[in-house]
Amino acid sequence: MDLGPMIRKRFADGELYVQIQESIRGCDVYLIQPSCQPVNDHLMELLIMIDACRRASARQVTAVIPYYGYARADRKTAGRESITAKLVANLITESGAARVVAMDLHAAQIQGYFDIPFDHVYGSPVILDYLASKQLPDLVVVSPDVGGVARARAFAKKLNDAPLAIIDKRRQAHNVAEVLNVIGDVKGKTAVLVDDMIDTGGTIAEGARLLREEGARQVYACATHAVFSPPAIERLSSGLFEEVIVTNTIPLPEDKRFPQLVVLSVA
Numbered sequence: 001m002d003l004g005p006m007i008r009k010r011f012a013d014g015e016l017y018v019q020i021q022e023s024i025r026g027c028d029v030y031l032i033q034p035s036c037q038p039v040n041d042h043l044m045e046l047l048i049m050i051d052a053c054r055r056a057s058a059r060q061v062t063a064v065i066p067y068y069g070y071a072r073a074d075r076k077t078a079g080r081e082s083i084t085a086k087l088v089a090n091l092i093t094e095s096g097a098a099r100v101v102a103m104d105l106h107a108a109q110i111q112g113y114f115d116i117p118f119d120h121v122y123g124s125p126v127i128l129d130y131l132a133s134k135q136l137p138d139l140v141v142v143s144p145d146v147g148g149v150a151r152a153r154a155f156a157k158k159l160n161d162a163p164l165a166i167i168d169k170r171r172q173a174h175n176v177a178e179v180l181n182v183i184g185d186v187k188g189k190t191a192v193l194v195d196d197m198i199d200t201g202g203t204i205a206e207g208a209r210l211l212r213e214e215g216a217r218q219v220y221a222c223a224t225h226a227v228f229s230p231p232a233i234e235r236l237s238s239g240l241f242e243e244v245i246v247t248n249t250i251p252l253p254e255d256k257r258f259p260q261l262v263v264l265s266v267a
């Protein structure tokens, strides 16, 4: 079906305005809005849309959030911090959404931050189909950090039980990745790095550099969410990767595309 018409404007002071342009009285409304950049504007716009739908007597509003922003702030790691992923859940619920659909949450437990039905869906079937179609030889699936081992193991299992390797990463500051060493054998192999998101590209590029140093013959990167904050494009297009495989949970403008990029549809 076609997208419903909607007016979206910004006032001189930066405030957002939204008006749904058709009657939605008694309808099941699906609002599709990733928390892409600028993340706060997209989030606020989603809340305003939900509120507008509720006040227009929609029967039920489902927030379809292909990329759930602030998901990395899912717990306190130091004193006097916010758990922003929970705050976002509260805002979405309070604004009137009856149900949420989101894809590849950074932490699956975020589902539990909501007291309304939550459908957590995955980009992996689409990415795995693509990888399988390439029939890559001597595959090893690599998790770029210890936190991603379960995800990488699930990928390896689906790729004919390919072996697994893990990169031991220590992060010293926000958005700065430091890679220490590889656990597992990657020499002469086709390494497939698997992550939920690529933000600045630091994690995946440092991982690829290390895999090359350890003798990997080819390196592929896969991630559901192409956040691509600077300097991701420079890092990802610097010749470290045969391909960088992502999905379209976040719309990618032309200036964020490069020759090694493959964008798969999860529609």
Ligand code: R5P
Residues within 6 Å of the ligand: 072, 144, 145, 147, 148, 175, 177, 195, 196, 197, 198, 199, 200, 201, 202, 203, 204
């Ligand atoms: C970390 O736990 C995440 O799964 C990603 O590895 C990380 O957020 C990617 O960020 P960046 O691309 O900036 O290194």
